[in-house]
Amino acid sequence: MSEDVTDLTAEGGRGAVPTTGVEAGAGERKRRSWPLYEVFVRGKRGLNHVHVGSLHAADDEMALHNARDVYTRRNEGVSIWVVRADHITASSPAEKDPFFAPAGDKVYRHPTFYAIPEEVPHL
Amino acid sequence: MPDTDELAAGFEAEFERTIAADQRIEPRDWMPDAYRRTLIRQIAQHAHSEIIGMQPEGNWILRAPSLRRKAILLAKVQDEAGHGMYLYAAAETLGVDREELTEKLIDSKQKYSSIFNYPTLSYADIGVIGWLVDGAAICNQVPLCRCSYGPYARAMIRICKEESFHQRQGYELLLAMVNGTEAQRAMVQESVDRWWWPSLMMFGPPDADSPNTQQSMAWGIKRHTNDELRQRFVDMTVPQAAALGVTLPDPDLRWNPERQAHDYGEPDWEEFKAVLAGSGPTNAQRLAHRRRAHENGAWVREAAQAYADKQAARSRKEAAA
Ligand SMILES: [Fe+2]
Numbered sequence: 117m118s119e120d121v122t123d124l125t126a127e128g129g130r131g132a133v134p135t136t137g138v139e140a141g142a143g144e145r146k147r148r149s150w151p152l153y154e155v156f157v158r159g160k161r162g163l164n165h166v167h168v169g170s171l172h173a174a175d176d177e178m179a180l181h182n183a184r185d186v187y188t189r190r191n192e193g194v195s196i197w198v199v200r201a202d203h204i205t206a207s208s209p210a211e212k213d214p215f216f217a218p219a220g221d222k223v224y225r226h227p228t229f230y231a232i233p234e235e236v237p238h239l
Numbered sequence: 240m241p242d243t244d245e246l247a248a249g250f251e252a253e254f255e256r257t258i259a260a261d262q263r264i265e266p267r268d269w270m271p272d273a274y275r276r277t278l279i280r281q282i283a284q285h286a287h288s289e290i291i292g293m294q295p296e297g298n299w300i301l302r303a304p305s306l307r308r309k310a311i312l313l314a315k316v317q318d319e320a321g322h323g324m325y326l327y328a329a330a331e332t333l334g335v336d337r338e339e340l341t342e343k344l345i346d347s348k349q350k351y352s353s354i355f356n357y358p359t360l361s362y363a364d365i366g367v368i369g370w371l372v373d374g375a376a377i378c379n380q381v382p383l384c385r386c387s388y389g390p391y392a393r394a395m396i397r398i399c400k401e402e403s404f405h406q407r408q409g410y411e412l413l414l415a416m417v418n419g420t421e422a423q424r425a426m427v428q429e430s431v432d433r434w435w436w437p438s439l440m441m442f443g444p445p446d447a448d449s450p451n452t453q454q455s456m457a458w459g460i461k462r463h464t465n466d467e468l469r470q471r472f473v474d475m476t477v478p479q480a481a482a483l484g485v486t487l488p489d490p491d492l493r494w495n496p497e498r499q500a501h502d503y504g505e506p507d508w509e510e511f512k513a514v515l516a517g518s519g520p521t522n523a524q525r526l527a528h529r530r531r532a533h534e535n536g537a538w539v540r541e542a543a544q545a546y547a548d549k550q551a552a553r554s555r556k557e558a559a560a
């Protein structure tokens with residue numbers, strides 16, 4: 117162990133691991149590594165598909181099979197979508213305030229905006 | 240138009256506000272570089288621990304005494320693989336590549352939990368690992384479900400749901416053994432004697448020797464100190480040991496009515512450091528096995544890629560025709 121590995125934290129979850137003195141990762145994309153897929157699972161009939169995580173696969177069909185094995189080992193799903201991560205278009209977090217501003221000042225879109233006398237039923 | 244310094248200060252203030260409000264940081268949010276690097280190290284090494292953690296138990300799948308026990312152990316080990324996958328996926332949201340992390344593990348540039356460098360010498364170890372090692376992992380992992388980094392917290396919620404099965408199957412296995420023959424009871428006690436101290440070490444060194452804990456707690460990554468979690472584990476485990484009729488191998492272990500908690504002895508931290516550094520009984524074997532599995536799988540990865548390339552070329556051709 118190098119001298120600077122002094123701090124260990126239980127937050128490794130499965131047991132203490134060093135939080136200093138080890139490399140983090142440069143973020144270099146390995147040549148030819150399989151593409152990243154985002155996985156969405158419908159828990160049961162009547163519910164929306166919900167994002168559950170991601171995985172790597174060589175193609176769409178393998179992504180579906182891997183998603184089944186990784187995310188539905190206990191009947192967590194009745195339907196799975198896999199989408200290549202680079203096909204997703206997302207709003208930018210940096211501009212989130214201006215982007216959602218059009219909805220921000222339209223309180224009249226909510227039912228609570230309207231004052232109705234207490235005694236009027238079913239409204 | 241604000242200059243870049245002003246923008247950076249604004250992002251940092253937003254980050255601090257989010258943490259202070261106990262809300263989650265999400266992947267594309269601005270975050271301090273040190274926060275990002277701390278999380279990458281923790282999540283990656285947590286993932287490595289799950290992956291390496293399959294080996295000591297996987298070792299017993301073929302030797303488990305019945306089809307029922309084989310099926311249970313297989314499912315448990317498969318879950319650990321799944322835990323590794325959830326965590327690698329969470330680490331990737333921070334901008335690292337999974338392949339790169341695998342290489343860092345194989346090249347020993349990142350570590351994994353010291354607990355997996357002890358050998359599984361008897362079948363009772365399978366029960367004791369489920370009970371104590373997964374039990375300690377649960378103590379560590381439950382607070383992580385509220386970690387400030389969203390993808391890590393969500394991965395931990397999935398994992399914690401599955402851990403309960405791991406601990407219960409281990410405990411049930413031990414119950415069956417202690418209700419068996421004298422020789423089986425002795426096997427369980429011998430196994431507890433070997434695993435107790437390494438399990439306590441899973442919580443890391445005493446708080447006084449853990450200088451970065453404060454920063455991790457300020458960032459909402461860590462919620463309790465190493466000693467707090469270790470104490471919780473000891474207090475939970477003592478009555479479970481009594482129900483099994485096994486003795487925890489610590490002469491200093493006793494209830495302290497003033498603290499309303501158990502006092503216990505000090506683990507051998509020199510052993511802990513040595514094992515983490517690589518001189519544990521099975522370090523070399525664990526890494527060699529992982530490296531071999533990765534290398535032996537290379538042709539599968541290449542074949543799948545070649546097939547995907549061929550299919551893609553074919554559909555491009557059809558589209559052009
Ligand atoms: Fe696990």
Ligand SMILES: [Fe+2]
Nearest residue numbers: 319373402405
């Ligand atoms: Fe587990």
